[in-house]
Amino acid sequence: MKRTVTRAIGTVRLIAVLILSAGGVTVISLGIAIMIGCDALPELPEGLEGRWDPPVLEQVLPVTEDTVGLRFNRPVEAVRLRFDPEIEVREIRWAQEMLLVSGADPLGVGREYWLDAVVEDEHGNTASVLINFYGPNPDLPRVLINELVVRGSGNNPDFAELRVFEDGNLGGMTLYNGSPGRWTTRKVFPEMTVESGDYIIVHFRPENIPEEVDETEDKTDSGGLRSHPEAWDLWVWEGTGLPTTSGGLTLTEFPDGPVMDAILYSERTYDSTCPRHGFGTVAQLQIFKDVVARGGWKIAGDFVVPDDGVDPSDSTATRSINRDRVATDSDTKADWHIVPTRGATPGTENSEEVYEP
Numbered sequence: 001m002k003r004t005v006t007r008a009i010g011t012v013r014l015i016a017v018l019i020l021s022a023g024g025v026t027v028i029s030l031g032i033a034i035m036i037g038c039d040a041l042p043e044l045p046e047g048l049e050g051r052w053d054p055p056v057l058e059q060v061l062p063v064t065e066d067t068v069g070l071r072f073n074r075p076v077e078a079v080r081l082r083f084d085p086e087i088e089v090r091e092i093r094w095a096q097e098m099l100l101v102s103g104a105d106p107l108g109v110g111r112e113y114w115l116d117a118v119v120e121d122e123h124g125n126t127a128s129v130l131i132n133f134y135g136p137n138p139d140l141p142r143v144l145i146n147e148l149v150v151r152g153s154g155n156n157p158d159f160a161e162l163r164v165f166e167d168g169n170l171g172g173m174t175l176y177n178g179s180p181g182r183w184t185t186r187k188v189f190p191e192m193t194v195e196s197g198d199y200i201i202v203h204f205r206p207e208n209i210p211e212e213v214d215e216t217e218d219k220t221d222s223g224g225l226r227s228h229p230e231a232w233d234l235w236v237w238e239g240t241g242l243p244t245t246s247g248g249l250t251l252t253e254f255p256d257g258p259v260m261d262a263i264l265y266s267e268r269t270y271d272s273t274c275p276r277h278g279f280g281t282v283a284q285l286q287i288f289k290d291v292v293a294r295g296g297w298k299i300a301g302d303f304v305v306p307d308d309g310v311d312p313s314d315s316t317a318t319r320s321i322n323r324d325r326v327a328t329d330s331d332t333k334a335d336w337h338i339v340p341t342r343g344a345t346p347g348t349e350n351s352e353e354v355y356e357p
Contacts, residue, residue, distance in 0.1 A: 054127040055119055062136035062254070065106040066090075068115075069098035070131075076119040079126065084114045107135030110171020110191045110254070134172040134188070134254045141168030141194065144261045144327055145175075145249055147350055149320045150242040156317035157205040158241040159226055160249055161346050163327065164198040172254040175202055177242055179290035180256045182283055185239045188255060192216040192232070199231040201346050205241040228347025246284040246306065248291055261329070262296030263336065264288055265321065266306035267313045278306045298331045310336045314355055320344035325352060 059071040076099055078092050088104040099119065107113070113133055120126045146163035149156065160175065171191035176183040187202050192215075194200070203226065206212050211223030212235050222233040242249075246266035252259055264287070271278035279285040288304045291297045299308040310333045315321050319338050328335045339351040 051121075051123045052125060054125045055121050057127070057129050057131070060115075060131050060133045061257075062107065062133065063096075063098075063100060064102075065136055065138060066104075067100055067102040068107070068113075068133055069096065069100050070117070070119075070129075071098045072119065072127075074121055076121050076127075079118040079120050080116075082116040084116075085111075087113070108171075108191070109135055109137050109139070109169055110173070110189065111135045112188070137169055137172045137254070139169040140173060140253055141166035141170075141196070142260075143170070143173065143200075143251065144323065144329060145251055145263050146199070146327075147320050147322050147344070147346065148242070148249060148263065149315070149317060149344060149346075150247065150265065150312055151244050151316055152205060152241060153317035155225065156344070157203065157225055158239075159204060159346055160202045160242075161231075162200040162202065162251070163323075164194045164200065165196055165327070167193075167195050169193055170200075173260070174252045174255045174257070176250040176252070177204060177236070177239070177247070178283075179248055179250045179262075179287045179296075180252060180259075180294070181290040182286045183250075184243075185236050186255075187234055187236050189234070190214060190216050194232065199228075199347050201226065201228060201231050201233050203227075203233065203235045204239040206235045206237060206239060208237065226346050231347030243284075245312070246280060246309070248287045248297075248309070250291055250294075250296055259291070259294045259296035262291045262331070263321075264291055264297050264309035264333075265312045266309040267311055268306040270305035270307050277304065296331065309333060312338075314338050314357060316341070318342045318344045319355055320346075322350045325350055 055076045056073045057070060058073055061069055063069045075094050089101060090104045091102040093100050115131050118126055118128050142165040143162050145160060147161040149158050152158040169191060170189040173189040175187045177185045213222045214234050215221045215232050219232055220229045227233045246268060248262060248264040250259060250262045268278050268280060276285045292299055292304055310321060312321060315338050319341055321336055322339050323335055338355045340353050340355045343351040343353055345351055
């Protein structure tokens with residue numbers, strides 16, 4: 001993407017490349033290139049009259065069932081739009097402080113799309129963006145994280161269980177191992193219809209065997225460790241497990257979307273002498289901060305400390321971390337307890353028993 005000024009003595013170009021990833025917009029390169037001829041260099045202040053910085057993409061989000069919005073830092077017009085899979089564009093307009101692109105047909109529920117676009121502002125500055133987004137889901141039900149194992153074993157690997165409270169469609173819903181701003185693995189849910197009372201088991205440490213399949217129509221389709229014939233089994237194919245000492249799970253409406261639920265956990269305690277407040281790594285602190293900032297978790301003090309999370313120290317491969325059966329959701333560690341040995345119940349109702357050391 002470039003804006004060019006041509007003079008007898010040479011050319012000045014401002015070049016920038018931006019890519020929108022799960023964590024936001026990344027500037028790949030930004031610089032000024034000067035191609036000179038036989039004469040002296042141009043007087044840059046005169047040659048750079050007006051605004052020369054390229055438009056910056058700040059956010060992409062579904063607006064309606066057939067419209068996606070691209071929020072730039074200033075008004076722009078579309079020079080080129082290419083979608084994969086292909087979308088027949090019905091209308092392009094600047095409104096609501098966004099470039100709104102409407103298709104002739106509704107976007108697929110939770111379906112991933114890629115957009116390769118070139119836009120231009122009123123000064124002639126252009127920006128090229130390559131972004132992915134997901135079709136909106138108007139039928140997303142209420143779902144909570146219900147049970148998890150973070151210290152799994154060979155025969156009882158790590159998992160997170162979700163509980164569904166309304167009929168609906170899960171397409172595009174996303175479960176992060178971490179937070180939207182700092183994650184290791186995640187599961188973007190396929191389009192699938194669920195009913196109130198359903199359980200979903202997200203397996204974070206698969207064996208990657210043929211029997212492990214995402215169940216979207218039949219709860220008995222999948223085999224694999226800790227799969228359940230009466231629950232929906234989904235697999236994080238690149239997963240190697242959940243952090244054992246400190247981490248979090250964050251459920252969002254779509255990738256990097258509003259938080260539906262979260263759990264933070266840590267076996268560490270606050271240390272006033274530690275710049276990380278007692279967290280073992282910067283990543284652990286960032287996950288806690290990100291989830292709290294997004295409204296997914298409440299803390300006791302003025303700043304985040306490890307003690308704000310659930311303590312997983314007593315949990316094992318069969319002593320899971322459970323929410324109570326009435327689904328208390330205060331977004332604090334008070335919602336959770338650890339069950340006795342062999343008390344884990346992936347795919348069925350949680351145990352109300354509490355582990356006593």
